[in-house]
Amino acid sequence: MSEANTRNNRKELIGFVRSKTGDKSVKVVYEYKIPHPLYKKEIRRKTTVHVHDEKNDSSIGDKVKITATRPLSKLKRWRVLEVLEKAPSI
Secondary structure (H helix, E strand, O other): OOHHHHHHOOOEEEEEEEEEEEOOEEEEEEEEEEEOOOOOOEEEEEEEEEEEOOOOOOOOOOEEEEEEOOOOOOOOOEEEEEEEEOOOOO
């Protein structure tokens, strides 16, 4: 497998910006469903990841598409690809 193919197969997720943690950094939460091991009912789970936002264009409540990348800091392993939907302003 060539290097070009492995770079194109990076994991992508869609989630919501929960908070801005500093310059060019946000926390994104994404939800998923898994079946209960015994009862098979679908359970909603969520995971929060630290994401690098190079352009600083996302704000709290925005729906964003993120992708896995090399480690950028102690916790940041993801970066923002695009803002899919802006949060409604109050």
